[in-house]
Amino acid sequence: MVTSDAKRKAVAHACTVHAVSQRRACLALTIDRSTVRYMSTRPDDALLREAMKAVAAERRRFGYRRIHIMLGRQGIVMNQKKLRRLYREEKLQVRRRGGRKRALGTRRPMLVPDRANARWSLDFLSDTISDGRRFRVLAIVDDYTRECLALVADTSLSGLRVARELDGVIRLRGRPGTIVSDNVLCREAALGLGQQVSSRRRCADVGNKLIQMVSTVNGIAPSHSKHRIQRH
Incomplete structure (x- = not known):
C-alpha cells in the first residue's frame, strides 16, 4: 500500500469484512486516521x-x-x-516499442526440399496455463510433406529433451538430410544427439565427435540465423 487511495480502500475492507471500527483498522494496518478521513477539495x-x-x-x-x-x-x-x-x-x-532485430549479412532464399526427409524444421511455441504456469510446445515438421512429425508439450524443454524427441522420430522416420531451427536449443539438441543418437555426426565445437553444426543459414550471422544440422 503506497498511495493514500490504496490505504483508504484497505481500511474500508477491514471495517467491512472483519466488522471493526475505523480506529482499530487503522491501528492494525499502521495507517494514520487523518489519511483515511481526509476529503480532497481538489x-x-x-x-x-x-x-x-x-x-x-x-x-x-x-x-x-x-x-x-x-x-x-x-x-x-x-x-x-x-x-x-x-x-x-x-x-x-x-x-515502448521493442528494438528491431536487424539481420546481418546478405539474405539468400532457402532451397525448397524435393523429397520427404530432406529437411525438418523445429519450432518452439509458448503459452500460459490458467494458473499462471508457462509451458512450451516443440513442433517437428517435414518441410516437403508439411507433416507434423512430433508435437511435444511440457513446462520445460531442455536441449537434451529435444535431442531425445528427435532421436525417437529418427528411429521411426529415418535420418533427415537437414534440421533447421531459429531457436538456440537447436545447438544443445545437436550436442545431445551426438551423445544419444547412434548415427555418426560431426560438430564444429567438438572435434573428436562426429557431429556437424552449421551456424549460418541464408547468409545471416549466428545470433540471428537458423541453426542447421547436416547429415554426413
Whole structure:
C-alpha cells in the first residue's frame, strides 16, 4: 500500500469484512486516521479528463507533452505538470516499442526440399496455463510433406529433451538430410544427439565427435540465423 487511495480502500475492507471500527483498522494496518478521513477539495476535472482521453484515443502514440499541445489548440490551457498527473491517473502511458532485430549479412532464399526427409524444421511455441504456469510446445515438421512429425508439450524443454524427441522420430522416420531451427536449443539438441543418437555426426565445437553444426543459414550471422544440422 503506497498511495493514500490504496490505504483508504484497505481500511474500508477491514471495517467491512472483519466488522471493526475505523480506529482499530487503522491501528492494525499502521495507517494514520487523518489519511483515511481526509476529503480532497481538489476538483475532479472530469471534462479535462474526457478531453485528454479523446485525444489519446485518436492519437494512440502521443505522450502527455503532445497531448498538452493538442489540448492547447482546442483552447484548453493548463499546467503541464497537472496534465502529466492526470495522464498517469488515467493510465494513458504509451507502451515502448521493442528494438528491431536487424539481420546481418546478405539474405539468400532457402532451397525448397524435393523429397520427404530432406529437411525438418523445429519450432518452439509458448503459452500460459490458467494458473499462471508457462509451458512450451516443440513442433517437428517435414518441410516437403508439411507433416507434423512430433508435437511435444511440457513446462520445460531442455536441449537434451529435444535431442531425445528427435532421436525417437529418427528411429521411426529415418535420418533427415537437414534440421533447421531459429531457436538456440537447436545447438544443445545437436550436442545431445551426438551423445544419444547412434548415427555418426560431426560438430564444429567438438572435434573428436562426429557431429556437424552449421551456424549460418541464408547468409545471416549466428545470433540471428537458423541453426542447421547436416547429415554426413
